[in-house]
Amino acid sequence: MTKMRAQLQNFPLFIFGANQRNVKLLRAAPRYCFRISSRSPLSFVFELRTRLRSAFTDADQFSFNYFSLKHHVSNYKSVSRRFAALLGYSFNGHTYMRLHKPNLVPTKKLPDALIIGVKKCGTRALLEFLRLHPDVRAAGSEVHFFDKFYHKGFEWYRDKMPPTLEGQITMEKTPSYWVTRSAPRRVYAMNPSVKLLVVVRDPVTRAISDYTQSASKRPSLPRFEDLALVNSTVNWGGVWSIVDSSWPPVRLGIYARPLRRWLRRFPRSRLLLISGERLVVDPAFEMARVQDFLGLKLVITEKHFYFNSTKGFPCLLKSESRPTPHCLGKTKGRNHPYIDPVAIERLREFYRPYNEKFYELSGTNFEWP
Ligand code: A3P
Numbered sequence: 001m002t003k004m005r006a007q008l009q010n011f012p013l014f015i016f017g018a019n020q021r022n023v024k025l026l027r028a029a030p031r032y033c034f035r036i037s038s039r040s041p042l043s044f045v046f047e048l049r050t051r052l053r054s055a056f057t058d059a060d061q062f063s064f065n066y067f068s069l070k071h072h073v074s075n076y077k078s079v080s081r082r083f084a085a086l087l088g089y090s091f092n093g094h095t096y097m098r099l100h101k102p103n104l105v106p107t108k109k110l111p112d113a114l115i116i117g118v119k120k121c122g123t124r125a126l127l128e129f130l131r132l133h134p135d136v137r138a139a140g141s142e143v144h145f146f147d148k149f150y151h152k153g154f155e156w157y158r159d160k161m162p163p164t165l166e167g168q169i170t171m172e173k174t175p176s177y178w179v180t181r182s183a184p185r186r187v188y189a190m191n192p193s194v195k196l197l198v199v200v201r202d203p204v205t206r207a208i209s210d211y212t213q214s215a216s217k218r219p220s221l222p223r224f225e226d227l228a229l230v231n232s233t234v235n236w237g238g239v240w241s242i243v244d245s246s247w248p249p250v251r252l253g254i255y256a257r258p259l260r261r262w263l264r265r266f267p268r269s270r271l272l273l274i275s276g277e278r279l280v281v282d283p284a285f286e287m288a289r290v291q292d293f294l295g296l297k298l299v300i301t302e303k304h305f306y307f308n309s310t311k312g313f314p315c316l317l318k319s320e321s322r323p324t325p326h327c328l329g330k331t332k333g334r335n336h337p338y339i340d341p342v343a344i345e346r347l348r349e350f351y352r353p354y355n356e357k358f359y360e361l362s363g364t365n366f367e368w369p
Contacts, residue, residue, distance in 0.1 A: 106163030109170045110154060113195040113294055114187065116262075117178025119252060120209040121201040122276040124332055125313075127173045129279075129287050132300045132319055137162040138171040145172075146187055147180040154190065169294060178258050184265040195294060196266060201276030202368040203253025203355070204347045208336050210249035216334065225343040241343070243350040250347070256357040263361065273362050283314045 115123050130136050143149070145157045161170050177183040178198065187194060201209075208224060215221045228250055229241035245251055262271060272293040279286045284302035291298050308315040308327050315327035327333070348369060359365045 106165055108158050108161045108163050110158050110190055111161065111172045111194065112169045112191075113171050113197060114177065115171070115173030115175070115197045115199070116183070116187075117175040117198050117258070118200055118206070118255065119175040119178070120206050120213065121175075121199040122274075122279045123173050123175045123199050125279055125283075125328060126197065126199050126274060126290070127171070128316070128319070128328060129283060129300060129304075130171065130290065132304050132316070133291065133296055134299065135168050135296055136171060136294075137164045137168050138173070142174040142176075143172050144174050144176065146183040147174065147176050150182075150186055157190075169296070178262075179252065181261065184262050188265045192266075194270070196262065196271045197274060197290065197293075198259075198271060199274045199276045199279065200255055200358075200366065202366075203255065203351045204344060204368075205336075206253050206276075207249040207347065208339060209334070210252065212334050212336050213331070214249075215337070216331075224337065225340050229343055229346060241346060243346055245350070250350075253351060254354045256354050256361055259358060259361050268363065273364055275366060277366075280313060 115127055117123065127138055131138055139160055139162060143157065143160045145152070145160070149156065161172065164170050177187070187196075207228065211221075211224045211227070221227075227247055228244060230244045231241055243250060245254070272290065274286055274290065283305050284300070287300040288298060291300060304317055305314045306317055306325060307313075311327050311333055313327060313333045315325060316322075317325050319326070351368070355366070355368055
């Protein structure tokens, strides 16, 4: 019994079918064991979610909860089995059995790392590449918790995450966090030690990419040049084009401002800046930096990539979901329209001082033209 008790105490939770032997175990380690009636196990497991804390306190408290819970038994049959699975129990018809190895119990966690931006800099590529790592699990689509759904609370957020095993990293990417003013404070409130990944790219190409995406949805959109530059009349009557910094595709390329906001909350060491350009020309190099930053074993290497010359981008030889070579979807790596070189030069001049500021704040010179 002593040995059994010692073993039990290594586990956070045990659930047994009701028989005499298990009742003894329950007495032996009341803080770690729960007995369930074989007639009503499912609902009991479900109720554990809400009662777990108080039920853990002591044996008397536990019995009290147990009997009060019995009233609810039949209401929750369908959900409780799923919940039991989440806790790592399998149902064999009569009782719940704990999976043997504790590290084989998948649970949902809040993210350990976030890809917070920047839109159109290669955030999807980064996430898909990271997914090649067996110790990384990521939410499939953008969750938008820290910008749109914060009011739903952390439990809602956690539920959007994939179940992870012990030692695996939970991740999510929502590029709009980068420019959401309240996001640094909210992310810090979730976890001050969270790791932040930011992909950046030449802001001129980024703006064109952003525009190309909008134009693909709205073919009637005016030309890029007409949106990025506005006409202004100077003293002697000439018409000059100046950059419209209020147009979102242009504004988003001023990286120094959001960076300053994030650095007010998080030390520089918590933030990794990834070069969007290098992610295309040398994905293995950039992914080695990322794995190092996340404290992961170096698994993603050049062996995972091949360059698809038709697409003009690195693609994957295989991934968790697809065993054959494939590229990112059609919406990544679009052909950009021709842009007047004069407009490009204007934008370059416009961004130059902001880029310098960004290099200074980040401690990295990205050498954008
Ligand atoms: P374009 O489609 O304009 O070329 P995001 O995922 O943040 O929206 O960024 C999209 C950009 O990721 C693409 O912009 C593309 O340049 C870049 N990218 C980087 N690596 C890529 C890859 N392996 N395949 C496709 N696009 C990639």
